[in-house]
Each structure stands twice: as C-alpha cells, then as structure tokens.
Amino acid sequence: MSDNTNPPVLASEPPAPIPPASKGGVSKAALVVGIVAAVLAVIPGPSFVAFIPAIVAIVLGLVTLIRKHPTPKRGIAASVIGAIALIVAIIVSLVVIIGGAAGLSKVSSDSAAGTKPSTSSTEPKASTTPSAAPSPEPTTPATPVVAADTVYTGTGDSVVPVVLPDGDGPAAATITGNGSSNFAVWSLDASMAQQDLLVNTIGAYTGTVGMDLKTSQHTKALQITSNGPWTVTIHSLASLRAFTGNATTGTGDDVVIYRGAAGAAAITNTGSSNFAVWTYGSRSNLAVNEIGAYTGTVVWQKGPSLVVVTSDGPWTMTVN
Known part of the structure; x- marks a missing residue:
C-alpha cells in the first residue's frame, strides 16, 4: 500500500488589515473652506460669492459634530468661521451696492450740470469776406422830466x-381873478x-403871462390887489405848448414856445385893447405892438x- 502522501497544505496568511479612513478629513476640509469664505467675504466684489463657501463650511462643520468625529473642535471652528464669513459677506456686499448707487447718482447729476453743447465738426467757417457794419438801431430819446x-x-x-x-429863471403863470374892481x-x-x-x-381876468x-x-413873492378870489398857477417852461411854423x-x-426856423410870421388879432407880441430867444424882440384889431x-x-x-x-400866428 502505497503511501499516498499529499503535500501539506499551508494555511494562507491572513490579509493585511486595511487602515481605517481618517475621520479628521471632513473637519479639516470644513475649516479650510471656512477660511476661504472669510477671505472672500472681506474683499468687495468677491464678497458677492463668499456666501457659497461660507454655507459649505457651516454644513461640513455641523456634519463633523453630528457624526462625532474625533476632532469636534475643528467642526465648531469651521461652523463659526463660516457663519462670520456669511455675515461679513452680506455687509460688504450691501456697502458695495449702496456706494455704487450713490456714485452713479453723483455722476449722473454732474453730467447733467456740466454738459456743454458740443461743437459740430461740420460747423461752417466764418466768411473772410467783410460784411457791412450793422446799422445802429434807432433809440427813443428819454422823456424830459417836467417840474x-x-x-x-x-x-x-x-x-x-x-x-x-424851475428855480431861478423864466417861468409862466396862469392867473385868474374874480373881483369887480x-x-x-x-x-x-x-x-x-x-x-x-x-x-x-378891471374886473374878472384869466390869462397866462x-x-x-x-x-x-x-421873483420871491407876488403882491396881489383884488376884491375877490384869485388863483395863481406857476408853470415850468417845459410844460408850455409849442409850435414849429404851423398855425397856432x-x-x-x-405864453408859447416856438421851435422852428426863422421866417415871416403872419399874425392876426381881433381884440379891442393893447395887442403886443414879444419873442425871447437869442435876443428879445417886440414883433407887434398895436391897439385893437x-x-x-x-x-x-x-x-x-x-x-x-x-x-x-382871439389871435393867430403862422410862420412861413
């Protein structure tokens, strides 16, 4: 009988143990994401997207606490940093928005106030041909002030x-007397x-002298002899009626003013008493001195x- 010896079967070695996954990876990632969120939160512009890593940091930090990771302090720190980063990101973003709106408003107002009409490049050039000088506009003489x-x-x-x-100088007086003597x-x-x-x-009188x-x-005073009421109105010469040659x-x-040229004056009178015409200009002249018509x-x-x-x-005068 043959020995049927089978070679001994060697027991296989047990497989090497697989090292357990690190339980601190999530908390570390949460802390890193929280720090990134905090950095982005304080920078204007990136602060608008900092809320994303901030929320991720908060969520990962809470996960480490719920699953009882061996490094809970990292999870707590990640959650706190994420929350602070979220608040800071919101504040910085609001400041940027408000400041930008104010700046646009100021630029708009400055632009409206300082805008000047632009000069067109196609504006025609001034002509080198001399033009006739504009004729002066007629001016209306000022009305003289009459005292x-x-x-x-x-x-x-x-x-x-x-x-x-008019003070010292010639004047005219319209005088009326209503007495009987x-x-x-x-x-x-x-x-x-x-x-x-x-x-x-004698009697009533009305005339201008x-x-x-x-x-x-x-003249500083008037001496009046009358047995009735009287009135004296003294006029400035500037208020007297004037004529220039047409009949007056x-x-x-x-008393009237003549403003025309020298000439021949045709004069008539239909009164019954003394009729005299004096002119006072460059010289005094007694033009007429008659009795009656x-x-x-x-x-x-x-x-x-x-x-x-x-x-x-009644009387008339016409200068030709």
Missing part, C-alpha cells in the same frame, strides 16, 4: 411868497421891491424862443 406846477390861491389883497418850478399882480424880489406888473385890469423874463429878475392860436394873454406879417427869429402875447381877444 410840477406850483399853485397859490386866496381872496382879496395879499402878499404871497412863491417858488418857481381893479385886479393887479406885481412880482417882488427878495427885498419886497416891485419888479414887473404882470396883470393890471411871463415871469422873470429878464436876467436881473428873481389863442385867446387873451398867453391887427393883421400883418413881421420878421420872425429862429427858435427856440419864448413867445409872450398880450391881448384881450
């Missing part, structure tokens, strides 16, 4: 201090001396001149 009249009233004989509208008006100087007999008539027609005369007419004593033509000096008429009826 206001001064008015004096009373009844019976009076001595009245007066002020002429002698009515006379004298101009007086500063010493109360009589200068000129302006009016001398010249005052201070001589350079030596300076009147009734009774009057008058028709004639006289030499007339150029204006401007003051024309003083003494009459008790």
Whole structure:
C-alpha cells in the first residue's frame, strides 16, 4: 500500500488589515473652506460669492459634530468661521451696492450740470469776406422830466411868497381873478421891491403871462390887489405848448414856445385893447405892438424862443 502522501497544505496568511479612513478629513476640509469664505467675504466684489463657501463650511462643520468625529473642535471652528464669513459677506456686499448707487447718482447729476453743447465738426467757417457794419438801431430819446406846477390861491389883497418850478429863471403863470374892481399882480424880489406888473385890469381876468423874463429878475413873492378870489398857477417852461411854423392860436394873454426856423410870421388879432407880441430867444424882440384889431406879417427869429402875447381877444400866428 502505497503511501499516498499529499503535500501539506499551508494555511494562507491572513490579509493585511486595511487602515481605517481618517475621520479628521471632513473637519479639516470644513475649516479650510471656512477660511476661504472669510477671505472672500472681506474683499468687495468677491464678497458677492463668499456666501457659497461660507454655507459649505457651516454644513461640513455641523456634519463633523453630528457624526462625532474625533476632532469636534475643528467642526465648531469651521461652523463659526463660516457663519462670520456669511455675515461679513452680506455687509460688504450691501456697502458695495449702496456706494455704487450713490456714485452713479453723483455722476449722473454732474453730467447733467456740466454738459456743454458740443461743437459740430461740420460747423461752417466764418466768411473772410467783410460784411457791412450793422446799422445802429434807432433809440427813443428819454422823456424830459417836467417840474410840477406850483399853485397859490386866496381872496382879496395879499402878499404871497412863491417858488418857481424851475428855480431861478423864466417861468409862466396862469392867473385868474374874480373881483369887480381893479385886479393887479406885481412880482417882488427878495427885498419886497416891485419888479414887473404882470396883470393890471378891471374886473374878472384869466390869462397866462411871463415871469422873470429878464436876467436881473428873481421873483420871491407876488403882491396881489383884488376884491375877490384869485388863483395863481406857476408853470415850468417845459410844460408850455409849442409850435414849429404851423398855425397856432389863442385867446387873451398867453405864453408859447416856438421851435422852428426863422421866417415871416403872419399874425392876426381881433381884440379891442393893447395887442403886443414879444419873442425871447437869442435876443428879445417886440414883433407887434398895436391897439385893437391887427393883421400883418413881421420878421420872425429862429427858435427856440419864448413867445409872450398880450391881448384881450382871439389871435393867430403862422410862420412861413
């Protein structure tokens, strides 16, 4: 019998043990992600995406705590850092948004305030051909200021201090008297001396006479003889009516201004008493001195001149 010896079977060696997976990897990853989130959170711009790693860090940190990893402190640190990074990212992002909106508003307002119209490159060039100078626009002469009249009233004989509208110099006075006897008006100087007999008539009177027609005369008061009410209105010469050669007419004593050229004056009068026409311009001239009605033509000096008429009826003047 043969020994049927089988070779001994060697027992196989047990397999080498597989090392367990590291339980600290998740917590380490959570901490790294949290740090990355914290760095991104404080940088304007990247802060808008920092919330993603921040949330991941928080979640991984919580996982390490729930699964009881051997390094729980890392999980806690990762969660805290992630939460802080999330808050900081939100704050920085809001600051960036608000600051950007304010900057756009300022730029918009500055642009609106400082925008100037651009000059087109196709703007035509100025012509080198000389143009005619523009004719000056006509100007309207200023209206001269006319001094206001001064008015004096009373009844019976009076001595009245007066002020002429233009100060010293010629003036005109419209005088009315409503008495029934002698009515006379004298101009007086500063010493109360009589200068000129302006009016001398019987009964009622209305007329305009010249005052201070001589350079030596300076009226300061009027002496009035009357048995009734009277009125004296003193006018500036600038307020008197004027004519330049066309016919002018009147009734009774009057004062007018002539502004025309020298010529021949056709004059008529239909009164019954003294009729006289004086002109005061470059010289004084008695153009007419008659009693009663008058028709004639006289030499007339150029204006401007003051024309003083003494009459008790209608009269006309035409200078040609």
